[in-house]
Amino acid sequence: GRVLCVVALADTVSAAQQRAYATVHRIHWPDVYYRTDIGYRAVARERAR
Structure with a gap:
């Protein structure tokens, strides 16, 4: 397999x-x-401001 960052x-x-x-x-x-969930919490917090 392959793993990329x-x-x-x-x-x-x-x-x-x-x-x-x-x-x-x-x-x-x-x-x-x-993955499509990376950063979703941080984005939600940012949008809530």
Whole structure:
């Protein structure tokens, strides 16, 4: 198997999450799987402000 760590920086958590997932979508191989819940709590807190 393969394990990758994709990191993105931005002014907000939400923007960093979007950049990270945009990068993840550029990675392709058969049966690729990635988590879609990374950062969701931090994004929710950010939006609640």
